[in-house]
Amino acid sequence: LEQFKILIVDDDPINLQVLNNHLSLQNYRVIQALNGEQALSFLESGQHFDLIILDIMMPRMSGYEVCAKLREKYPSHELPVVMLTAKNQVSDLIVGFQFGANDYLAKPFSKDELLTRIKSHINLSQTNSAYGRFFPDAFLDFLKKESIVDIQLGNHVSKQMAVMFSDIRSFTALSETMTPQENFDFVNAYLREVSPKIREHGGFIVKYLGDGMMAVFPNGADDAVRGGIAKLQQVHRYNADRLDSGYQPIQVGVGLHFGQMMVGIVGEAARMQGDAFSDNVNLASRLESLTKLYGVSLIISEKVLDNLTRPEQYQVRFLDRVIVQGKQQPISIYEVLDGETELVREIKLQTQQDFERGLKHYRRHEFRAAKTCFYQVLAVNPEDKTAVLYLDRVNHLIEKGVPENWSGAWTLTQK
Known part of the structure; x- marks a missing residue:
C-alpha cells in the first residue's frame, strides 16, 4: 500500500514526538521540522508531502506566515495544511483559514481526532488528484477555478490563443492489424510518450480523440510551434524504440492555427467535459488533415506565422494558398521543417x-x-x-x- 508522507512542524520537541508516535503507528511516513524556515526548505528541495501539520505559535516565523508562503505555490486541494493551535477563539481560527489552512486542531488534541481529520484530508486530496487526471490543474487555472468542485456548466474563457490538432496518419489501416487489446495498449503508449511535450511548452490538452488530440496554448503561437516541434521530435525517438522492438514506425501530422476562441465546459448537468469552440478550431483540424495530402509533419497557418515573436528561428517553407472545405476565403499555409527528421529536413532545404x-x-x-x-x-x-x-x-x-x-x-x- 502507498505510504503517505506527512510533514509536522513544531518548535516543541515533545509535541513533535507525540505527533510522530501517533502517525508512525498508522504507517504514515513522518518528516519533522523544528521551525517554519526548515519546513519551507524541505519543500524547496523538491520533497513531496501529502499533508502538513503546522503549529501556529513558533518563533521568527509563525504558522500563519508559513501557510501563506505555501499557498503561493501549492493550492489547498493539492497540499492540505492542518494547523495546531492553543487558541480556540473563532477570530483566531478565521485568521488561519484566511492564510490558507484547510483545518485546525486545538491543543490538547485527542489521538482519534488527529487521525480522523488527517485521514479525511488525505482522502480528499487524493480524490482531487484523481480528478486532475480527467480535468488538469492547468484547465482549472485557465478557468480561474480553485477546485474541480467549483466547475459549473457554461464556465468559459474567450481569448486569442493557438490551437493544435494532431493525429496518427493511416491509423485505421494500422489498427486493422491489431487486436482490440493491442490497439488499446498502442494508443496509450503513444499518448504517454507525446502528451508531456504539450504541457512542457505551456499548452494543455483539451481532449483526446482516439489516437489524436486537441490542445490549446493560451500564451500564444510561440508555445504552440515549440510544442509541435517537440512532440514530433519525441515521435522520432519513439519510432527508434519501435524499430528496435520489431514494430513499424508511425507518422504523425500536426496542424496549428491562431485566433479568437472559447474554451470551457459543455454538456448537461449530469455529464460535462471541457471543449474549445471557434471557427478557428475547425480550421486547425483542417490543417492537420492536410499534412497527409502534402506529405509533411507540421503545417501552420499564416496567422500563426504572423504571431511568432521570432519567426526567423524556424525553418519554414511556404506550401500553398488554398480554400479548405467549408471555407470561402483562401488561406496561406506553411510547413515547419524543424519537426522533420534530420534527413528529410536537409534534403528539403537542399x-x-x-x-x-x-x-x-x-x-x-x-x-x-x-x-x-x-x-x-x-x-x-x-x-x-x-x-x-x-x-x-x-x-x-x-x-x-x-x-x-x-x-x-x-x-x-x-x-
Whole structure:
C-alpha cells in the first residue's frame, strides 16, 4: 500500500514526538521540522508531502506566515495544511483559514481526532488528484477555478490563443492489424510518450480523440510551434524504440492555427467535459488533415506565422494558398521543417531554391517553367509529395487552361 508522507512542524520537541508516535503507528511516513524556515526548505528541495501539520505559535516565523508562503505555490486541494493551535477563539481560527489552512486542531488534541481529520484530508486530496487526471490543474487555472468542485456548466474563457490538432496518419489501416487489446495498449503508449511535450511548452490538452488530440496554448503561437516541434521530435525517438522492438514506425501530422476562441465546459448537468469552440478550431483540424495530402509533419497557418515573436528561428517553407472545405476565403499555409527528421529536413532545404522558383513561375501562370523546377526538386527528392502535387496541378492547368478570374488559390475538397 502507498505510504503517505506527512510533514509536522513544531518548535516543541515533545509535541513533535507525540505527533510522530501517533502517525508512525498508522504507517504514515513522518518528516519533522523544528521551525517554519526548515519546513519551507524541505519543500524547496523538491520533497513531496501529502499533508502538513503546522503549529501556529513558533518563533521568527509563525504558522500563519508559513501557510501563506505555501499557498503561493501549492493550492489547498493539492497540499492540505492542518494547523495546531492553543487558541480556540473563532477570530483566531478565521485568521488561519484566511492564510490558507484547510483545518485546525486545538491543543490538547485527542489521538482519534488527529487521525480522523488527517485521514479525511488525505482522502480528499487524493480524490482531487484523481480528478486532475480527467480535468488538469492547468484547465482549472485557465478557468480561474480553485477546485474541480467549483466547475459549473457554461464556465468559459474567450481569448486569442493557438490551437493544435494532431493525429496518427493511416491509423485505421494500422489498427486493422491489431487486436482490440493491442490497439488499446498502442494508443496509450503513444499518448504517454507525446502528451508531456504539450504541457512542457505551456499548452494543455483539451481532449483526446482516439489516437489524436486537441490542445490549446493560451500564451500564444510561440508555445504552440515549440510544442509541435517537440512532440514530433519525441515521435522520432519513439519510432527508434519501435524499430528496435520489431514494430513499424508511425507518422504523425500536426496542424496549428491562431485566433479568437472559447474554451470551457459543455454538456448537461449530469455529464460535462471541457471543449474549445471557434471557427478557428475547425480550421486547425483542417490543417492537420492536410499534412497527409502534402506529405509533411507540421503545417501552420499564416496567422500563426504572423504571431511568432521570432519567426526567423524556424525553418519554414511556404506550401500553398488554398480554400479548405467549408471555407470561402483562401488561406496561406506553411510547413515547419524543424519537426522533420534530420534527413528529410536537409534534403528539403537542399531543394528549397528550385521549389521556390517553381512556386514563382506557378503564380505567374508560367506553368512549363514551373514544371521544370518541380521536376528538378523531384530529381533530388522523389519523396517530396508537395512537388508531386504541384506537378499534377500544372499539368491539369496546361491541359484544361486557367479558370476565369483565378486568384491562384486552389480549392480543396478532401476532409
